[in-house]
Amino acid sequence: MENRAIQVFGIPAWLLYVLCGAGATAVYFLLPLEIHRDVFSAAFGVGAVAAIAAGVKAYRPGRRIIWHLFALGMLATVAGDLVWIAHAYVAGQKDPFPSPADVLYLAAYAVTIAGLLLVQGKNSFRFVDPLILLTGLFMLSWVLVEAFFQGPYVPSLLEGLAYNGYLFACLLMIAVLVRFLLAPDRRRAVHYLIFASLALFLASSISFGASIPGGGGIAAAAHAGLLLYQVLFGAAALHPSMSALSQQPPAADTRLSWQRLSFLLAAMLIAPGIxxxxxxxGLPVDVPLVVGGSVVLFGLVSVRMAGMVGERRTLEERLAFQASHDHLTGLPNRRLFSERLENATARLSRQGKGIAVLFIDLDGFKRVNDSLGHEAGDELLVGVGRRLRDCTRPTDTVARLGGDEFTVLLEGVTQVSDATRAAERVTEALRPPLAAGGQEMLVTASIGIALGVPGQGASDLLSACDAAMYEAKKNGKSRYEVRGATV
Incomplete structure (x- = not known):
């Protein structure tokens, strides 16, 4: 559920920010002096950082570290701009490359990519897809750059390091950005805004990199792209869907879809494509590049295929657990409890091993939901489930049937006192206050106890303890009643 949009003069703040940013971009090209344009350009980054800070304060996203990394990346870009301006206009080095500013620019890439990777969640294979894309893109770019410059472009050691650093950073961001857009649940406005923003940034950065060998400056369209990249990123932070970026993504989709198979097939065909x-x-075949790239791609694709198998197994186990356990408390649900009760009554008929069932109903639970809300009620139920687990034996089955109804299946009981002592332990475990909705609440429960007899069906035993529970409520609540014969 998205937050309510911040509005300024009745206009959504994110839209107003885009309109003002577009107007400021036009003003940028009207400034007469280059130094004024450079300082004005740095102001765009400051505005984006302020927009991120405003969005985080207004919408309070969960994992704020993601937006903090994005803001840090933008600040590193602004710092790089200011250092470059100082070199160009104070030190008098026109278009310095490389300069200390390039260290800050590369750091901006690093922290922005880190933020994008955090969006992917805790999936241990979230790095493999970007690495596959990165390897393929690096192989292709190596060939194209060599063809464009008629040989590797390394005029000096520092320039070569800086230029190839930018190339690697751009390729890595492309790979991570594609994975970011194609990941599950990436269909919110914030995702499209960030994707468009970084796509503009990459296009402009690549144009800038291509202009270095020829000595030319950045094209007007590329410079406009760098400005609009910051505008769109700020708009993403101000959009009400920005909180979705901080949510943990859903479980990995392990289906062998045609998109996934196409991706893996394309990866395997990169080397022949080279x-x-x-x-x-008409270039000589680069044997080390083709052979080395093929080995790396084959290894990464193999790891990814193994990961898909592991993800599918994990998903199957998770689905099986969800089908038999309560989603709120993690306790066995009615289905699993019924299966275990059926098995226990069958063993009772064959082996004569005693069983008992405790039917537990919280007293006055409806008032909690009505006064504090369902979230507080859920918090209380989780606390009750945890205490029931703690006060019972590992061999007992504690289940939540639904609402505020819990059951405990006791096996190996030899007399009524075994079951009543278990009920007393439950009552004692619930005695300390439980936290719910920011308050401490006292909880009591009415408990019905039924002891199984040979030949008795599971449904009859459950009905007996249900009736005993209603008798306990009728007799004053916060007590237990027993139905059934001594075993």
Whole structure:
């Protein structure tokens, strides 16, 4: 559920920010002096950081570290701009490359990519897909760059390190960004805004990188893209869907969809594609590149396939658990309890081992939901379930049938006192206050006890303890009543 949008003069803040940013971009090109344009450009980044801070304060997303990393990346970009301005206009080094500003720019890539990876959640294979894309893109770019510059572009050691650092950072961001957009539940406005923002950033950065060898400046369209990238990122932070970015993603989709199979097939065909590209461009075949890239891709795709198998097994286990356990407390649900009760009554008829069932109903639980809300009621039920587990034996089955109704299946009982002592332990365990809705609440329960006899069906035994529980409520609540013969 999205937050309510921040509005300024009746206009959503994110939309107003986009409109003002577009207008400021037009103003940028009207400024007469280059230094004024450079300082004005740095102000865009400051505005984006302020927008992120406003969005985090207004919408209070869960994992704020993601937005903090994005803001840090934007600040690193602004710092890089200011350092570059100081070099160019104070130190008098026109278009310095590389400079200390490039360290800050590369750091901005790093923290932004870290934020995108955190969005992927705790899936241990979230790094493999970007690495597959990165390997393929690196192989293709190596060939294309070599063809574009008629040989590797390394005029000096520092320039070579900086230029290839930018190339690697751009390729890694492309890989992570594609994985970000294609991940489950990536259909909110915030995802599209961030994707469009970073796509503009990458396109502009690549244009800037391509201009270095020729000595030219950044094209006007590329510079506009760098400005609009910051505008769209700020708009993403101000959009009411920004909290969705901080939510843990759903469980991995392990289906072998045509998109996933196509992705893996395309990855395996990159190496042959390199041979086709080099042949078409009349370039000598780069054997180390093709062989090394093929080995890396084969290893990564194998790891990914193994991960898909593991994810499917995990998903199957999770679904099986969810089918037999209560989603709120994690206790066995009515279905699993009924199965275990059926098995226990069958063993009672064959082996004569005594069993008993405790039917537990919380007293006055409806008032909690009515006064404090269902979230507080759920918190109380989780606390009750935890205490029931703690006060029973590992061999006992504690289950939640629904609402505020719990049951305990006791096996191996030899007399009525075994069951009544278990009921007394339950009453004692519920005596200390439980936290619910920010308050401490006292909880009592009415408990019905029924002892099984040979030949008795599971449903009859459950009905007997249900009737005993209603008798306990009728006799004053916060007590237990017993039905059934001594075993």
């Amino acid at each position: 041979l086709v590209v080099q042949t078409a461009l």
